[in-house]
Amino acid sequence: MYKFRDEHQRVIYVGKAKSLRGRLNSYFADLAGLHPRTRQMVTTAAAVEWTVVSTEVEALQLEYNWIKEFDPRFNVRYRDDKSYPVLAVTLHEEFPRLHVYRGPRKKGVRYFGPYAHAWAIRETLDLLLRVFPARTCSAGVFRRHGQIGRPCLLGYIDKCSAPCVGRVSEERHREIVSDFCDFLAGRTDVMMRRLEREMAEAAEALEFERAARLRDDLGALRRAMEKQAVVLGDGTDADVVAFAHDELEAAVQVFHVRGGRVRGQRGWVIDKVEEMDVPALVEQFLSQFYAEQAELAAESPENGSPVPREVLVPELPADADALAEWLSGLRGARVRLRVPRRGDKRALADTVARNAHEAFAQHKLRRAGDLTARSAALSELQEHLGLDTAPLRIECVDISHIAGSDVVASLVVFEDGVPRKSEYRRFALREAATEGDVASIAEVVRRRFARYLKENGDTEPAEDKPGIDPETGRPRKFAYPPNLLVVDGAGPQATAAADVLAELGITDVAVAGLAKRLEEVWLPADPDPVILPRTSEALYLLQRVRDEAHRFAIRYHRQKRSKRIQSSALDGVPGLGQARKAALIKHFGSVRKLRQASVEEIAEVPGFGRRTAETVHAALAGRQGAGGGENGAGKNKEGESDA
Numbered sequence: 001m002y003k004f005r006d007e008h009q010r011v012i013y014v015g016k017a018k019s020l021r022g023r024l025n026s027y028f029a030d031l032a033g034l035h036p037r038t039r040q041m042v043t044t045a046a047a048v049e050w051t052v053v054s055t056e057v058e059a060l061q062l063e064y065n066w067i068k069e070f071d072p073r074f075n076v077r078y079r080d081d082k083s084y085p086v087l088a089v090t091l092h093e094e095f096p097r098l099h100v101y102r103g104p105r106k107k108g109v110r111y112f113g114p115y116a117h118a119w120a121i122r123e124t125l126d127l128l129l130r131v132f133p134a135r136t137c138s139a140g141v142f143r144r145h146g147q148i149g150r151p152c153l154l155g156y157i158d159k160c161s162a163p164c165v166g167r168v169s170e171e172r173h174r175e176i177v178s179d180f181c182d183f184l185a186g187r188t189d190v191m192m193r194r195l196e197r198e199m200a201e202a203a204e205a206l207e208f209e210r211a212a213r214l215r216d217d218l219g220a221l222r223r224a225m226e227k228q229a230v231v232l233g234d235g236t237d238a239d240v241v242a243f244a245h246d247e248l249e250a251a252v253q254v255f256h257v258r259g260g261r262v263r264g265q266r267g268w269v270i271d272k273v274e275e276m277d278v279p280a281l282v283e284q285f286l287s288q289f290y291a292e293q294a295e296l297a298a299e300s301p302e303n304g305s306p307v308p309r310e311v312l313v314p315e316l317p318a319d320a321d322a323l324a325e326w327l328s329g330l331r332g333a334r335v336r337l338r339v340p341r342r343g344d345k346r347a348l349a350d351t352v353a354r355n356a357h358e359a360f361a362q363h364k365l366r367r368a369g370d371l372t373a374r375s376a377a378l379s380e381l382q383e384h385l386g387l388d389t390a391p392l393r394i395e396c397v398d399i400s401h402i403a404g405s406d407v408v409a410s411l412v413v414f415e416d417g418v419p420r421k422s423e424y425r426r427f428a429l430r431e432a433a434t435e436g437d438v439a440s441i442a443e444v445v446r447r448r449f450a451r452y453l454k455e456n457g458d459t460e461p462a463e464d465k466p467g468i469d470p471e472t473g474r475p476r477k478f479a480y481p482p483n484l485l486v487v488d489g490a491g492p493q494a495t496a497a498a499d500v501l502a503e504l505g506i507t508d509v510a511v512a513g514l515a516k517r518l519e520e521v522w523l524p525a526d527p528d529p530v531i532l533p534r535t536s537e538a539l540y541l542l543q544r545v546r547d548e549a550h551r552f553a554i555r556y557h558r559q560k561r562s563k564r565i566q567s568s569a570l571d572g573v574p575g576l577g578q579a580r581k582a583a584l585i586k587h588f589g590s591v592r593k594l595r596q597a598s599v600e601e602i603a604e605v606p607g608f609g610r611r612t613a614e615t616v617h618a619a620l621a622g623r624q625g626a627g628g629g630e631n632g633a634g635k636n637k638e639g640e641s642d643a
Helices: 020-027 036-044 056-070 118-128 139-148 170-184 188-204 208-226 278-299 320-331 343-385 437-457 491-504 537-568 578-588 591-596 599-603 610-622
Strands: 002-005 011-015 047-050 086-090 098-101 109-112 238-245 249-258 261-271 310-312 336-338 393-402 405-415 425-428 484-488 510-515 520-522
Touching (some): 011 056, 056 320, 188 208, 238 278, 238 343, 261 343, 405 437, 491 520, 510 537
Parallel strands (some): 393 484
Antiparallel strands (some): 086 098, 393 405
């Protein structure tokens, strides 16, 4: 196992090889003959480190762990494409809900899919609700109809069992949801036979209306099954993988077959770092994809193992036995890795391959314009701003407040013209909060670059790894400087940022301000702005960076304001200071949930005794219905951190 580091000691690539000497010789050959991405990686690298492991299975696991830990710039990570819709069943709720969902997986929720189109899920769900009338409404709609005592339209047309008004018990509704999950999980034959038996019994008992309804239910189930056509008659549990690639990029498509039916599909297009044939692509994809899926499954065990009994691939990798052994360890049972040669499985593999080639062709058309635009934007910025090199790393600062209250700032990062959300930062301003945006900009820049100097200057010389945390081995938050620092504002804001950099002795970071009114670019101490053409790719890039910083700052401001408004509902409660108010809001999530808590539950909060809990409970009970902001602050989903 080996790691390449750049001049800042950041890990930029990890890989594995049986012969390290041979692999390094292939990298450090004539640059003109290297793959373009390999050439860029080699010229960026400043050092190489290696670790010896005993088995290929251990190497597969360590490679995935390193990619996850260091997020190397030149490694590919096959993360779930969050744009794919899935059908989610919220089993953790009292009355589980069925709904179309996009986003990261959550505990206590069972997922079916992913599917290529949201409309396909909705059509299937609409058919199945006739047989499985489970709740599909949001929490707000469910609560409102419970209060008014009348079900929604779906309840009147028998596509919801209306648990909101007590038509069914919690146990009966959970049985309906359980049957729905069993049907989507592939246990369709049992469900069909049961309905056929009940229909025959109803007909024998002369209950013709019930028999007709069961007949229609059977028809709905058959139509839903037709939408997931049987492709393998033997009830195969497999993932079918195919690739389309050229010397620079590769597309991968995966069809998930469960119970002989295609239950979902995924697709990615990735940049190739080095010349890779199909067996190498298979190894890279399987090792990363299933490790990622196994971690997600560990958080939501109700979804079962993500590793199927079989993985069908176009070609076997060199270490196929080790890869199959590793997959078997993830599944907890034997997994077969093989190439389909004939029959239905071969026909399905050909279908997946056609999908991969089609996705690759569509990507090429989109990508050509995207890469050209980004390259043109960086080149134009270099030319218009008089920079020595293209600004491959851009940071932008924005301030957000309302009349000087709850003043916060955001710092967003763009690398190679695209957002790098894991390095976003946010600041709660204190010192300059009442002195205006210019002073606030200066405070943010001072705090950001003071941390940069500290994190690159407090490393022991023997370690020779500035910017790397010696305990974790990972980059520190502010370890890398931008090529260009953009501030939201005109000349005064840009000059303030430049003055702070000068005070700190930083001379290799360019500064520019982008004014909203006329979209003018201001350079420090210049009396006149730089006017970029309205159709300039450089101006579009600066606008995207500024708007992203603005969005991120507003979101943080709203979170702080929401917490402050919630805390104000506790004002005047004897024995509650700011620390105890914050502890209550953090523990319960909102004042509304705090009002619903018992004295015993309040007393469980750290720092609270029985007497204080009784005081809080009595005070909130006396203020019931007083209103106020009661929505809990949103959870941070972008990997950013406070600074």
